[in-house]
Amino acid sequence: xxxxxxxxxxxxxxxxxxxxxxxxxxxxxxxxxxxxxxxxxxxxxxxxxxxxxxxxxxxxxxxxxxxxxxxxxxxxxxxxxxxxxxxxxxxxxxxxxxxxxxxxxxxxxxxxxxxxxxxxxxxxxxxxxxxxxxxxxxxxxxxxxxxxxxxxxxxxxxxxxxxxxxxxxxxxxxxxxxxxxxxxxxxxxxxxxxxxxxxxxxxxxxxxxxxxxxxxxxxxxxxxxxxxxxxxxxxxxxxxxxxxxxxxxxxxxxxxxxxxxxxxxxxxxxxxxxxxxxxxxxxxxxxxxxxxxxxxxxxxxxxxxxxxxxxxxxxxxxxxxxxxxxxxxxxxxxxxxxxxxxxxxxxxxxxxxxxxxxxxxxxxxxxxxxxxxxxxxxxxxxxxxxxxxxxxxxxxxxxxxxxxxxxxxxxxxxxxxxxxxxxxxxxxxxxxxxxxxxxxxxxxxxxxxxxxxxxxxxxxxxxxxxxxxxxxxxxxxxxxxxxxxxxxxxxxxxxxxxxxxxxxxxxxxxxxxxxxxxxxxxxxxxxxxxxxxxxxxxxxxxxxxxxxxxxxxxxxxxxxxxxxxxxxxxxxxxxxxxxxxxxxxxxxxxxxxxxxxxxxxxxxxxxxxxxxxxxxxxx
Numbered sequence: 001x002x003x004x005x006x007x008x009x010x011x012x013x014x015x016x017x018x019x020x021x022x023x024x025x026x027x028x029x030x031x032x033x034x035x036x037x038x039x040x041x042x043x044x045x046x047x048x049x050x051x052x053x054x055x056x057x058x059x060x061x062x063x064x065x066x067x068x069x070x071x072x073x074x075x076x077x078x079x080x081x082x083x084x085x086x087x088x089x090x091x092x093x094x095x096x097x098x099x100x101x102x103x104x105x106x107x108x109x110x111x112x113x114x115x116x117x118x119x120x121x122x123x124x125x126x127x128x129x130x131x132x133x134x135x136x137x138x139x140x141x142x143x144x145x146x147x148x149x150x151x152x153x154x155x156x157x158x159x160x161x162x163x164x165x166x167x168x169x170x171x172x173x174x175x176x177x178x179x180x181x182x183x184x185x186x187x188x189x190x191x192x193x194x195x196x197x198x199x200x201x202x203x204x205x206x207x208x209x210x211x212x213x214x215x216x217x218x219x220x221x222x223x224x225x226x227x228x229x230x231x232x233x234x235x236x237x238x239x240x241x242x243x244x245x246x247x248x249x250x251x252x253x254x255x256x257x258x259x260x261x262x263x264x265x266x267x268x269x270x271x272x273x274x275x276x277x278x279x280x281x282x283x284x285x286x287x288x289x290x291x292x293x294x295x296x297x298x299x300x301x302x303x304x305x306x307x308x309x310x311x312x313x314x315x316x317x318x319x320x321x322x323x324x325x326x327x328x329x330x331x332x333x334x335x336x337x338x339x340x341x342x343x344x345x346x347x348x349x350x351x352x353x354x355x356x357x358x359x360x361x362x363x364x365x366x367x368x369x370x371x372x373x374x375x376x377x378x379x380x381x382x383x384x385x386x387x388x389x390x391x392x393x394x395x396x397x398x399x400x401x402x403x404x405x406x407x408x409x410x411x412x413x414x415x416x417x418x419x420x421x422x423x424x425x426x427x428x429x430x431x432x433x434x435x436x437x438x439x440x441x442x443x444x445x446x447x448x449x450x451x452x453x454x455x456x457x458x459x460x461x462x463x464x465x466x467x468x469x470x471x472x473x474x475x476x477x478x479x480x481x482x483x484x485x486x487x488x489x490x491x492x493x494x495x496x497x498x499x500x501x502x503x504x505x506x507x508x509x510x511x512x513x514x515x516x517x518x519x520x521x522x523x524x525x526x527x528x529x530x531x532x533x534x535x536x537x538x539x540x541x542x543x544x545x546x547x548x549x550x551x552x553x554x555x556x557x558x559x560x561x562x563x564x565x566x567x568x569x570x571x572x573x574x575x576x577x578x579x580x581x582x583x584x585x586x587x588x589x590x591x592x593x594x595x596x597x598x599x600x601x602x603x604x605x606x607x608x609x610x611x612x613x614x615x616x617x618x619x
Contacts, residue, residue, distance in 0.1 A: 009480060012152050014067050019611060020169050023144050027177025030138070041178075042133070060138050062148055069152075076147040077204040084205040085414040086258070087251055091197070091209030097241035099217045100610075104237040106228060111235060114224040122223025129214040140209045145191070146171040146198040146207050151221045155471050155479045158450045160415050167191030193244050202471025210247040214240060257501070270474075270545035278319050278488060278550020279608045280345070281311055281578075284558065285324035285333050287349060289401060290513050295560045296591060299329055301336075303593040308336045311556065316609035318469035321490065321552045323347035323386070325361075331368050338376045343552035345552070346372075347383035349443065354393050354402060354427050358385070362429045373439045382437050383490065386444040386604060387462060388422060395421045414546060423452045430455040444490035447476070451485055458549070462491035465539060466504025477546050486549035494535035494553040495599060497525040497573040501535055502536035511561070511574045519562075519571050527573040533603035540607045549590055553604055557581065559590040578604060 030053045031041065033242050038257050057167050066072055103618045106112035145166050155161045171187035194207035217239065228235040248600045249430045285304075286296040320337045322330050322344060333343045348365035351359055362384050375378040396411050398404035411418050426443060433441055442458035445451045447469060453459050465473055480487045493508035496498050498506045507532070512520045536553065541552050554576045560574035572580050577598040581590040588594040 005574050009156055012155065013175075015069065016149050016152055018219065019061060019065060019144060019148060022061055023058060023140070023572070024173040024176045027174070027610060028179070029053070030588040035196075039202065044129070044132065044532060047129070047132040047136040047349060050140075051132065052134065054140040057147055059593070062143055065148060073131050073147075076143075076151040077198060077202065078143060078147060079203045084173075085202065086201065087197075087201050087206035087252060088209035088212075090250050090254050091206040091247040092213040094252055095210045095213035095247040096217060098246035099239045099243035101215070102235065103221070103226065104243050106235050111231065112148075112226060113227040113229075115220075116224070119220075124219045125223055126216045129219055130212060134208065138208055138215065139356045141170065141174065142194065142204040142207045142211070145173075146194050146459065147204050149249075150198055151472075154475045155266045157413065159468060160412055160448060160473070160474075161450065163192060163195035163199065164415075168248075173470070189241070190244075193248065197248060199471060200248075200251060200467055201255060205597075206247070206251045210244055213247070214243055217243070219304040227304045229386075246290055255467060255470075271547060273544045276543050276548060278549055279317055280319035280321055280344075280550060280552040281315060281317050281604070282321045282323060282491065282552050282555035283333065285322055285329040286326055287324050289353060290514055290516070291431060293513070293560065296324075296590070297559060297560075298591040299326075300591055300593070301332060301589065304333050305336045306593060306599055307556065308340045310331070311337075311542045312342050314610070317342065318344040319345060319550065321345040321347060321383070322382075322539060323349055325349055325351070327365055327368055330365070331372070334368075334380075338372065338379060342592040343379045343381075344372065344376075344443075345381045345383055347385060347386060349391065350393055355428065357520055358388075358392055358425070359428050363432040363436060366433040368488050368565050369433075369437045369439065373437065378439075381440045381458065382410065382433055383424070383442050383460060384433055386424065386490070387446040388417050389446060389449055389450070395425065406446065415448070415450060419450045420447055426451065426470050427455060431549070442488065442490070452517070453485060457485065459483060459485050459487045461487070462505065463489045464492060464494075464504030465501075465535065467502050468507065469504070471500075474546060476543060477542070477548060481547050487547070488552070489539075489543065489548060490552055491554040492539050492551055493576045494532045494600075495576060496527060496529045496600070497531040497576055498528045498531060499525065508574050508576070511571060518569075519560075520568050521571060521574050524567070525573060527570055529569065529599035532578070534600040534605045536600050537607060553578065553600075557565065557590055557595055576584070 020385075030050045034046045037045055037049070041047070041050065053502070062076075063073065066076060080567035103112065107114070140605040144399050149169060149443060150162055150166045153165055157165065158203060167188055168191075170191040171184055174187055175181045175184055180277070194211070197206040197210065200206070221239075237318075268589055279319060283293050286294055286299070288294050306319065311320055320342050322333050323432055325348070327348065330348065334346060337344050346369050348361055352362045355360065369380055369382045370433055374419060385391070390401055390408060393399070396404045396407050398407045430441060439456040442460040443451060444460045444462050446462055459479060461476075463469070463473075463476065469476060477487060482541050491505070502506040510521045510525055512522050540551070556577065557579045558577040559581055561571040561581065562584050563579065563580045564570045578598050579590075579595040580598050581587040583593050
């Protein structure tokens with residue numbers, strides 16, 4: 001029997017393949033007509049031929065594919081003018097400015113020459129030809145590959161895989177249209193860059209803007225007969241890639257400053273609102289991320305018992321996700337939670353452990369979970385790990401979490417490498433857990449990981465809203481739902497300072513860990529608890545209108561991230577906790593139950609406790 005989602009996958013692949021083939025064949029036919037007219041593709045007549053092909057063939061086909069799939073042109077990134085012009089203008093101006101600066105530097109240093117008398121005619125020619133090139137080439141390519149193809153692939157693949165696949169299709173189709181593979185490397189670089197821009201902004205206009213600027217620059221430089229001297233390859237690379245990279249940075253800055261520009265799925269994309277069946281929060285029994293650091297130095301059972309009561313009665317949670325390394329603490333906290341009426345998810349962690357040690361630790365946790373589920377049937381879930389690619393060794397190179405995170409920027413372009421290693425160790429963990437635990441199993445995956453969910457009962461994803469996911473957040477949830485198993489967001493949340501809403505799970509990166517006795521924050525952030533509260537409200541809105549089985553807010557308290565009236569030492573604003581630990585100067589400790597609720601605490605309590613029109617809870 002085919003797994004759920006397979007017919008839709010097959011249908012979407014047929015649609016994508018048909019569009020790419022028609023695009024390539026239309027390009028071949030257009031180039032043949034251009035040859036017949038004895039002109040060039042970039043001449044006015046050549047651009048007119050290609051523009052006509054786009055208007056008569058490609059645009060109607062994209063529109064028809066969208067309509068028959070229940071989509072709109074807006075949903076694939078062709079947003080309204082109000083959302084289109086900021087990324088388009090920002091990308092175009094930043095790319096053009098940096099390219100002009102590189103050319104200026106070459107001229108000043110005597111590494112380039114040009115015909116100054118031809119500058120004005122060249123500028124006028126660029127003003128005429130660049131818009132034609134946009135209609136003939138840039139917009140069709142962006143609408144097809146970064147618009148429709150990238151959007152549809154996003155329902156089935158990880159974001160990294162989506163960018164790579166659309167890049168391959170783009171480079172291959174355009175090369176076929178031109179009848180030459182000479183520009184293949186340039187097309188691959190262009191596909192990756194514009195794919196990143198599409199992922200960052202949720203639309204195609206930033207890609208159109210940067211390509212428009214680079215096209216206009218190329219027309220002008222050709223018109224003035226620019227010639228680089230020594231190191232011409234480096235200068236040409238600076239003109240093209242320097243401008244493109246500048247556009248990418250400018251777009252990231254723009255969308256960090258104005259997150260409202262991100263394309264928000266229209267109301268028709270949402271499902272009828274209903275209450276999330278599993279409403280949870282994460283609770284740390286003690287974790288360490290660097291040598292000498294422990295998030296919970298002392299274990300006070302009575303405090304833990306009381307905090308389980310708060311989680312159930314005040315926050316209105318149905319479930320708590322307990323994580324940490326000490327299995328005795330996990331068991332005691334689990335028993336307190338179960339006695340309060342909470343269901344329990346257990347997530348043993350062993351930072352930097354190698355695979356054999358990790359399997360042994362999860363096996364012992366499975367024994368513990370087995371005892372609990374025998375006493376409390378149907379109320380315990382075992383989560384065998386969290387983002388193992390960066391939390392543990394031997395999947396991505398690096399002896400500690402910081403180095404593995406940095407290595408991910410390189411290995412992120414080779415997802416098959418680390419996903420194969422990840423799924424191999426996950427199969428070992430599942431096998432070890434099944435020997436001792438008869439209940440449901442899951443895993444807290446990172447968005448960069450592609451997990452084989454076959455041996456698991458529940459799909460889990462640590463799914464923060466950030467600059468990489470904000471343009472396709474609902475889409476990512478729907479992609480997981482098509483696998484036919486319950487989907488639970490195993491982590492979501494935000495820190496409590498201005499700008500944290502764009503950083504997601506990276507919000508804590510402003511913490512300076514070099515001196516654990518004098519922890520500080522970098523970059524002069526401004527504390528704002530409303531940022532965290534707004535994010536909680538926003539994401540619960542998404543979960544209540546998507547087919548999400550459950551969600552766990554990260555997290556109740558980060559005890560070693562203390563509040564301070566001194567902004568440079570206010571580590572609490574760089575934590576994900578929804579309660580504020582006291583300042584060190586007070587002499588009080590969160591390990592003894594001393595904390596104050598933040599705005600995020602009240603937001604979560606209000607949303608989890610609200611009566612929402614719902615279908616029957618599924619447990």
